[in-house]
Amino acid sequence: MREAKKTLIRVNLIIWVIGGVTAIVGLILAIWLSINLLSYILGDVLGCACSSVLMLHRYMTLDAELDMAKKTAKNHLKVMATLRTVFMLFVLFLGFYKPDIFWPVTVFVGLFSTKIAALIYPFIFRESSAVDATDSLDAGDGEKK
Numbered sequence: 001m002r003e004a005k006k007t008l009i010r011v012n013l014i015i016w017v018i019g020g021v022t023a024i025v026g027l028i029l030a031i032w033l034s035i036n037l038l039s040y041i042l043g044d045v046l047g048c049a050c051s052s053v054l055m056l057h058r059y060m061t062l063d064a065e066l067d068m069a070k071k072t073a074k075n076h077l078k079v080m081a082t083l084r085t086v087f088m089l090f091v092l093f094l095g096f097y098k099p100d101i102f103w104p105v106t107v108f109v110g111l112f113s114t115k116i117a118a119l120i121y122p123f124i125f126r127e128s129s130a131v132d133a134t135d136s137l138d139a140g141d142g143e144k145k
Contacts, residue, residue, distance in 0.1 A: 001063060008059045010125055012052050014117035015110075019048035022109050036103065043095055043103035047110015050091045054084050054114060 026040040061080045065073040088111055095107030 004059060004062065007121075008055060011055055011114075011117045011121060014121060014124065015048055015051045015055070015113045018113040018116055019044050019110055022106060022113075026106070036100070039099065039101055039103045040106050042101060043106035044110050046091060046095065046102050047107040048113060049110075050088065051111055051114040051117075054088065057084060 022044045023041055026035070026037060026044070029035055030037045030040075057080070061077070065076055068076060092104070092107055092111060095102040095104040
């Protein structure tokens, strides 16, 4: 679980970096367009905070499911995924219900940053393998050393 905790911290870091980039884009847009910068930033913070909480929930759920029987873990996984989806939809609807406080577009970007972070994680944090692929095979017979 040490590796999973390190991954959780790294993914949360990527989520907040994406949130920071979104905030900088908002500052640039505020120069040319008339946008409510406070609601823009608050929407971004709400979306990124929700993403971080959901990543923590995934981590804790995974930790609990590793100690369960296979069938119980499968059912638990489905229930927890549904709970996370409902929470995400609630936060998104909150952005649409109170657009003067939370800009819905940035709430969505903050929520979607979880997906973006998961996609770019392998490119940012490449781990070198312990055994080089060219060294693992013998030249002639294809057996591992």
